[in-house]
Amino acid sequence: MNPLLSAACDRSRTERRSAGSVTHPGWTITATMLASSLAFIDGSVTNVALHAIGKDLSSDADNLPWIINAYLLPLSALLLFGGASGDHFGRRRMLIAGIVVFAIASIGCALAPDLGVLLASRALQGIGAAILMPSSLGILGSSFEGETRGRAVGTWAAAGAIASAVGPPLGGWLVDAVGWRAIFYLNLPVAVAAILVAWRYVSESEAEQHPLDWPGALLATAALGSLTWALTLWSSRHAASRETLGGLGGGIALLLLFVWNERRRGERAMMPLALFASRPFVGLTLLTLMLYGALGGLLVLLPYLLIVGGGYSPTQAGLALLPFSIVIGTVSRIAGRLSERIGPRWPLTIGPILTAAGFALLVRADPQASYWTSVLPGIAVIALGMAGAVAPLTTAVLSSVDDRHTGTASGFNSAIARTGGLIATALAGAVIAVPAAEIASGFHIAAIVAAAFAASAGIIAFMTLQR
Template sequence: MTKNQRLILWIAVLASFVAFLDGSVITVALPAITRELSGGVTTQQWVVDAYLITLGSLILVAGSLSDVYGRIVVLRLGLIIFGVASLVCAIAPTSEILIVARGVQGVGGAFLVPSSLAIIIANFRGAAQAKAIGQWTGFTSAAFIAGPLLGGLFVDLLSWRLVFAINVLPIAVTLYLLFLLKQKDVHERGVKIDYPGAVLGVLGLGLPVFALIEQGNYGWGSPIIYLSMTLGIIAFAAFIWREKTAKQPMMPLGLFRVRNFGVGNVATTFIYAALSLGGFLLPVFLQEVGEYKATVAGLAILPVTIISILLSSWIGGLAGRLGPRLFMAIGPIIGGAGYLYFVLMDAHPNYWVEVLPGVILFGLGLTITVAPLTSAILGSISEAQSGIGSAINNAVARVAGLIATAMIGLIIGSRLELDGFHRGMLVTAVLLILGGVVSAIGIQNPKPGAPVTAAVPVQSPQESS
């Protein structure tokens, strides 16, 4: 590895680490945020979804921006936006300012992960590329071990505001490393940015999400709600039409005609909707109802990450030999069984008896699912399409999480209590099981001797939370 390659690897790792760390700490801090800024479940939903709206709708644009302006330029811009927004989140005096800043954070996040992975792929080849991607995955996985623990300690001992301020140091270091790199950026010729598609995407996601979250405050009969929902659906339909007719679409719809790509993204929708719904409700319930400290609530789901790190490589190897179908079918069902176990939980759960067994089941199911899911989707398309395929699958996962989080009020009511929590766990379990059923019916194993595209991890399992 040359000096420049080592520098590039550290830049990619630190840039992604920031986005992954932010995703792993936020749910632990939600109860403390609403205790200080008020707003209840609605504010908690918006703190999560404001980030996911901009992230999910702009992540497809980020690839085009990288081609036009250069990967390093876009990465630097993402770091600056994310850093400034993080500081605003840390000092936000009201929930409204925090929510707006989280939306701006999502803009920065949309530029970070795809660009950081793209500069690895552009600067490494062959076995060196696989090794660099493995190191990138390993370091970013560490964010999920550090995130809940750091977030819980900050909330319990200092302030929830440090959950956002913690981003500033790695961002500053990454910007300094980019200054040292002094590498000439690469620009693709003839690439155009689909600005109308980007605007329609934001409106098509944002307006229905606004209606779903705020219907509890205004009621479905309010013009604010039904007009937002109607206009959002129209905008989303226009977005699909735009992507079908544009010369350079952000989301080539023809990819969905590839069986494993299309079916895999349907499974992704169910699975990542479940991850977001369960990942939101469990740590919040443990704190607000179960009276766990934030640190303990953060550590409660840590076995999921540990199981993933220990077994994901082995599972990926097995799936490579046996094909992804079996793993994608049984993995979500095992994960769903873990959430069904949480339905037995009482208002003050004993961790070792009522929480840990379900966490272990879910962790095993998720680990069995994620690597084969990524391989099935990206292995079904050509290597030249793997970049846009990864971006589309990432966007599908984000949008699924966005909608699931927006529907929490419909599932649990205006506040989180035991009955609402049980309904949420049941819905989460059903979504996971549906993901398994869809995979069992629709996924096909590659034919013996068929070339398999090397799959790049789309995202770590808990990132969608």
């Protein structure tokens, strides 16, 4: 999933932190930006390296989605738990721990002799990212106050936008010039710099003595893992099987156990069920799952289509996605100001429907034709639609629950966005697994499905949000 889009959802998590003072404001922001850039870049850079990794490790096409999902799965399931861990053990301590885990996992990815080791290392990267991401935002929230906090978080989000935009073309260039393993070695100097700055200049937060929801974290991870495995297996084989049905049934059962556990723990739960008493929050959760799921599928399939079907180099495929991040970065602030004046209902209705129109335009995408007339129009319209939805979504999530749940609600919404990308990547295997000659037609079907999901997200916003 695109890290830039989820940054706006994560941003409001800081609002529940207590305001404080900071001795080294510039270095504190630098430490959090360096740390979070690891997760931002790694969330997108592997999309353009899938084909090269598959060839080098002699992996079947139906296994390639796991290179992305092995990272997204723990990140989606453990994001809220990572934030609670920072509150419990200290945010600077958990930020550094997350960076260390991420760096060790990056070495494992770079040295991986086969796909199994690579997937295990990617999963460890996801665990590290789930720890460092909420800790970085928590540090900003507790270190700054008032307008200074807003500027600090805005700077952090801008760094995420830059990392998101640079990730695919930089990754493509490294794959072409050095090899795909270089995209993981690139994390090491950034990790070392982030650890040194955080250790030297970031103040430790006061630990909160509350129990962590270990059963909830384990059940959420197991449930998402079972569902993702079953969907990936189904999409790659283009048919249901005993294993697929067993995985889906097991995943649903584990989800029910997760809900039971959260209900039993009440306000001490990783995901308090009181959130779902709000009709707008339920609608926004469905909207996020559908909209970001549609987008996650595009960000995986489009580079693969251009490389396999159109003969693009990884660098060219990465540059093909650059207009998306540029449009998001320039238009989302305007949409945010508009939403403050008219409310989030209409932006969250029109934005997803415009996104659906962009997906519909990609039905005519031809990897052999001109990029400027075949692919770019659809990407530009999708970016405009998403830019109209990103900032209003944050506002709507905050206003849909009471004040004591705002941090948890925004964190949960970000986790749902990543879960949408997780499911979409699992289903994308149905396109990745087809022969190269048929990949364009498979992509067109995926674009139609994505358009339907995005349009449904807009309708849900219109039906559930207040006027």
